[in-house]
Structures are given as C-alpha cells and as structure tokens.
Amino acid sequence: MIKAGLLGLVALLSLSQVVRADDAAVRKWTLGGAVVRLEQIALGDDHHLLTIRADGMLMYAGTAAHIDFITSDKGSADTPKLVPITSAEASDLVIESFSGGAHCCFSIRVMTLGLDNVVSQPVDLRDAGAALFPLPGGKQFGLRSADEAYAYRWTSFAASPAPELLLRYTMANGFSLAGDQMKKPAPSADELNQMAAKMRADPAWKSDGLPTPYLQGVLDLVYSGNLKAAQDYAVKAWPDDVSGRQDFIDDLMHCALPSSPWWSDVAALNGIQPYEAGKDCKSEY
Numbered sequence: 001m002i003k004a005g006l007l008g009l010v011a012l013l014s015l016s017q018v019v020r021a022d023d024a025a026v027r028k029w030t031l032g033g034a035v036v037r038l039e040q041i042a043l044g045d046d047h048h049l050l051t052i053r054a055d056g057m058l059m060y061a062g063t064a065a066h067i068d069f070i071t072s073d074k075g076s077a078d079t080p081k082l083v084p085i086t087s088a089e090a091s092d093l094v095i096e097s098f099s100g101g102a103h104c105c106f107s108i109r110v111m112t113l114g115l116d117n118v119v120s121q122p123v124d125l126r127d128a129g130a131a132l133f134p135l136p137g138g139k140q141f142g143l144r145s146a147d148e149a150y151a152y153r154w155t156s157f158a159a160s161p162a163p164e165l166l167l168r169y170t171m172a173n174g175f176s177l178a179g180d181q182m183k184k185p186a187p188s189a190d191e192l193n194q195m196a197a198k199m200r201a202d203p204a205w206k207s208d209g210l211p212t213p214y215l216q217g218v219l220d221l222v223y224s225g226n227l228k229a230a231q232d233y234a235v236k237a238w239p240d241d242v243s244g245r246q247d248f249i250d251d252l253m254h255c256a257l258p259s260s261p262w263w264s265d266v267a268a269l270n271g272i273q274p275y276e277a278g279k280d281c282k283s284e285y
Helices: 004-010 189-200 211-223 227-236 245-259 263-269
Strands: 024-032 034-043 045-054 057-064 066-072 075-077 093-099 106-112 123-126 131-134 140-144 164-170 175-176
Touching: 024 245, 034 227, 045 066, 057 066, 057 093, 057 106, 066 131, 175 263, 189 211, 189 227, 245 263
Parallel strands: none
Antiparallel strands: 024 034, 034 045, 045 057, 066 075, 066 093, 093 106, 106 123, 131 140, 140 164, 164 175
16 A cells, blocks of 8 residues: 555656647546546557646556546446445545556556545456455445466466456555455355266367366365365366376466465465465466
C-alpha cells in the first residue's frame, strides 16, 4: 500500500513532458471530491495517462497501453464509478491497466478516495481481467479473477486451466484470497468416482496435450480447499493406457502449485504450510 500523495512524487513520467495524441481525447470526472482525468497520449504507440488530483494536488499518475475501471460483475468499463471495496461506503476506484501485447497483461489497483487518498500496490493478474462479486452481507465487494500461473505448462495457452480466484482487498493487508468464499465441500467418494470415470472415458485423451477438463478439474478441487480429493481425482481420472501420470502429479505438487503467486493463500485454504518449488523445477513454460 502506498500513500497516494507520495505516488505523485514518483510518477512514471513527467506530466510537463507529455504530448497529447489528440486534445479531444481527454475525459474528466469528479468522484469523491477528486478529479479523475484519462487521456490518450503519444508515447511510442498511443497510451492512456490517468491522473487523479484532490484539492489541486496530484494523488496518482500512471500510464498503460489501455486503462479501464472495474465497476460491476461484468468486468471493465470505460467510465469510472466508486464502489464499496474497503468499507460499506462507495469510496473506492478500481483501476485496471493493460500493458498491451498478446493476451497479456492486466494489473489492478484500488484507490480509496477520502481523507487519506490511499492507492494500493498493483496486483498482477497476468492474462486475466477482473470483475466485482458481492461479499457476505451484500454491502462490500471483492474481485473475481483467475490464476493464470498454469498457462502453457501442460498444454497450449488456449487450453490451459485457469482456476477461479476470489480476492478480498483491505488497506491494511492488500489483496488476498477470500478463502471463506472459495472453500467448498469435498465431493463424496461416489461423486469422485463418477467424475473420474467420466473423465477417463473422455476422447480428449487421444489429442495432443493433457485434456483441459482434466487439468481444470484437478485445479478446481485444489482451489476449493480439497487437495486430498484433487490428488485422488488426478490418479483415478487418468486412463491406465496413457503414460505420464506420475510425472504430471509430481510436477503439479512439487513445481506448479508452489510457483503460483497465490500459493501461500491456496496452501492455507487447504490447511497445509506453503513450501517452495523444487530445485529442478522449470521456472517458465
């Protein structure tokens, strides 16, 4: 978390040196006593420059290939709106920045407007965007996204699994998993056996790469706090005539899971201590 007033002192570029791509491409809103200004600028390729000022003082400045605002369960919007993230009062602006490039990368900041004008550290969502979801009580929102840590690991990018993330943000602790919202009951033994039998018979096993439904099924169990069920399913849902099962399970447990930026929270969700990826693990895929 950064005091927004300090962030203005280390802005990404000198505002006095910005050249606008088009003077008409400037939009401005007043929210919570602050002036939010979004404009198109000439910075190599066209970029967005977002500035937020309160009482004439620069509170925040940032650039990205594209900047939007998270305002509802539909995801990003081009018009900002204050929403209740840190309290039941709608005083938070959720800023989504896109770096540009092939399916990458999105980051989120939450700026709480008011007496302190506090802006969060960015949370990197890689290829996933975000949307709002209601927290218990219905007066505050969290952020729904996906963990893209497994892209390319076992299959193509398009077929890679991306387990759902439900995030809670507070000014004191920053972003963390809303474990109470992600936790689900484990499937019964009969349910698990039925799931596994259906997956073993899936014709996708005959194609290149591991089947997306298999990978997603394993990770969905892990990310709902059911690691033991995920391990059982990983074994039972793998056809006997397909090789590589133990290699996948070893990679999942020793390399893939602890390589996720959310691993500490995922481990806590499953009631275990987080551990580091093995020394022989590949760092990138």
